Amino acid sequence: MVGAGDRAENAECPIAGLRWRLMLAREAKAEDAEAIARIYNEGIEDRVATFENRLRSADDVRAWFDGMHPCVVVEEDGVVIAFGATSGYRPRECYAGIAEASLYVARRARGKGAGRSAMEALIAAAAAAGFWKLLSRIFVENQASRRLCRSTGFREVGVYEKHARLDGEWRNVVIVERLIPANLDKATARPLRHNGS
Numbered sequence: 001m002v003g004a005g006d007r008a009e010n011a012e013c014p015i016a017g018l019r020w021r022l023m024l025a026r027e028a029k030a031e032d033a034e035a036i037a038r039i040y041n042e043g044i045e046d047r048v049a050t051f052e053n054r055l056r057s058a059d060d061v062r063a064w065f066d067g068m069h070p071c072v073v074v075e076e077d078g079v080v081i082a083f084g085a086t087s088g089y090r091p092r093e094c095y096a097g098i099a100e101a102s103l104y105v106a107r108r109a110r111g112k113g114a115g116r117s118a119m120e121a122l123i124a125a126a127a128a129a130g131f132w133k134l135l136s137r138i139f140v141e142n143q144a145s146r147r148l149c150r151s152t153g154f155r156e157v158g159v160y161e162k163h164a165r166l167d168g169e170w171r172n173v174v175i176v177e178r179l180i181p182a183n184l185d186k187a188t189a190r191p192l193r194h195n196g197s
Helices: 030-046 058-062 114-128 143-151
Strands: 023-027 071-076 079-088 098-105 133-139 155-166 169-179
Touching: 023 114, 030 058, 030 071, 030 079, 030 098, 071 114, 079 114, 098 114, 114 133, 114 143, 133 143, 143 155, 143 169
Parallel strands: 098 133
Antiparallel strands: 023 071, 071 079, 079 098, 133 169, 155 169
């Protein structure tokens, strides 16, 4: 698997002349905002990953680039097919090293490893930015996301029952968290500034 920052070209598969498509995970840039918004909007429309119901614009996404919270994308053949983003958890100073994590994969790329590449890159970027914990909430029915989180070191710590309504129905969510051990011993009240945008 191609990791964050690694580049690779398509390679010939020894079986029946097939071509492998290799993915590149990298830090997101403001220029990726349109692609990120498109992928996020697919997730909003699909109604399986978020309570959000307002579609986002590229300008909305550009506001995520605050210099503190890392955002990564995964490309396939130069096209962004997945993203992972962090955001603030709570405003109190004692929680400054905790980030909310979100991850979305374009419909056409689901089930092909793009989500894992994005999550691994997001964890690495959060670690480099000084965060000591990532957390998120997942609809209990979203087994693919739950499997991905478990396989990348997140643990399920509980269920929020009737957390919010989506399309008029109460939904339950699983709470997941992942510690970043390298940052626990050097944790301060505020994480390091992200060196990106």
